[in-house]
Amino acid sequence: MFRNHVLICGGTGCTSGDSPKIRELFEKKIKEAGLENDVKVIMTGCFGLCACGPVVVVYPEGSFYSQIKPENVDEIVNEHIIKGRIVSHLLYKDPEIKAQETVTSLNETNFYKKQSRVALRNCGVIDPENIDEYIAYDGYQALYKVLTEYDPQQVIDIIKQSGLRGRGGAGFPTGLKWQFAKNAVGDIKYVCCNADEGDPGAFMDRSVLEGDPHTVIEAMAIAAYAIGSKQGYVYVRAEYPIAVKRLSIAINQAKEYGLLGNNIFGTDFSFDLEIRLGSGAFVCGEETALMTSIEGNRGEPRPRPPFPANKGLFGKPTILNNVETYANIPQIILKGPEWFASIGTEKSKGTKVFALGGKITNTGLVEIPMGTTLRTIVEEIGGGIPGGKKFKAAQTGGPSGGCIPAEHLDIPIDYENLIAIGSMMGSGGLIVMDEDNCMVDIAKFFLEFTQDESCGKCTPCRIGTKRLLEYLEKITEGRATLKDIDDMEKLCYYIKDNALCGLGQTAPNPVLSTLRYFRDEYIAHVTQKKCPAGVCKSLLTYKITDACKGCTLCARQCPVGAISGKVKEKHVIDTDKCTKCGVCMSVCKFKAVIKE
């Protein structure tokens, strides 16, 4: 029997912060102390607070240690494990709680307090490589309930009543999708899971697969029962090695327990699951391209209709849901559709996971009820913007989404509201930007991405995104005219109307939404040849003001020798030689170097 559980985060973020080594050291030290039968060391999935990783939590105290390095392991074992003294200087410190110097337990922190974890309920709680721990938290009970108490139509009715909508981006009602596939004629049907998370900045699907892979397996089996399928595929990108490994282990364990395979729970329902690896093309997250890729062909979309529910994978009726959507299913079955429908707003039920990134203190994963305001996410859960900078905009929905400016901070987040203000839910990436971000540059970044990821099958997307990018390059280099802005806007709508798949249809969104809220920035680039945020290099000049004391530091640091001046005299930058690297500005102790 164990008296302590030591949980170490094994998500991708903490793994890159050396958490496997930390685990090894914990195991070694605990063994040296002769406590290997008293203390259990577990590698879990993501805790969500990636900014403070690697994370180690020691139970039963629930002490939340953050930013642990291998050299801290000795102290935690000697003090906390052996002597029962919590190592307070290594505990996570909540920046918002000033009065209390440190917090010992995660639920007390501002970061977790406002969250409501449904899809992420087991992440950071269980050992994802141990099916028994998933079972302890009601694992596979929903599948049993479905197989023994409901007929397929009842399952679909429950999902419909819950109001669950697809978490991958478009927000299509999940129950309806299942109904179409159930109604479709055919003896072979497929259940697929989209784990091809491709939006820059989004990592919630990866975290669910890494932290709680069995929940996806269970949900897919439930979906298969509902539509009458025997075979499922999880399409996951090969860039997610930890997720792939844990999912494979989970599938094998489920097969061993007979929870996948023939005659599950002694019923006549059989279901098998396989993993298909994608090589990371963004377009393969689009449903028809994903299925084409599973079939072994080049990942290109095809026109719809026919929709996958009628003619999907290998030409058979198929449902495709996103990882996060599946993660909600077992809970809906166990707790009932009314419970799920009681969370969220009128048209958007339940919770949504967001990957917080950019200029934000608590980078990480948060799960909030639909209808939470952006302000709550950014200022309370996210801990605000570091360095006291001002909030400028938040980008949601990745390259398909748009920017939400400060004036809309108090809008309750749900599918309809985000679309109304020119953005979209997307898969849930949320990138926070402050006054130092140039909105034209942001639009250019996303266009570089979509232009690069366009599969090239249809002309509006292949050539359109390239031309859009060229307009943006002209603007950021100060070569554009006001007519270019208008032409660019027209091209945006043309691409939206004519592209074949979701990638092309949404690719102009970052441009359109920044034009809508930050048109003045575009105009400043064109008419004044200035970048108001000081980002676009071609429009910047570095200057030395009278605050210069002549310390010569900048001149010595300048990599191209563009700065000249005598000791104790004001220095000058030769703008012809200057490469605008910004070194002089960062080294100057007197703030004498400015850019404009």
Next chain:
Amino acid sequence: MKTIEEINAIKAKMQAQLNMRSSIDNAGDTRIVVGMATCGIAAGARPVLNAFVEEITKRNLKNVKVTQSGCLGMCKLEPMVEVYVPGKEKVTYVKVTADSARRIVAEHIVNGNPVLDFVIGNE
């Protein structure tokens, strides 16, 4: 192939072990705090702590949490154990052994009668 009975057996077994992780922050929990400073460990606190954990798991007691503390200042009375039952006064046990730990669980935690034989002042 596992039947639902087997799955439920795994669930019950694992829940007892994982209870430790979910019972945090619950104000209604009974807490058993074992002094695990150098003095406590030297006097044999470790088998006492293990006995508490085992007994509680064996009886599948929910909302009971075993934690450790440092030196309470009366090293000659170690191993010392404090039991906090919500709404009741704290009870401090001294010179606890693995056997008396099992009695404390049975009589105090389960039945609500502090074991006066080991309470401080009666040693």
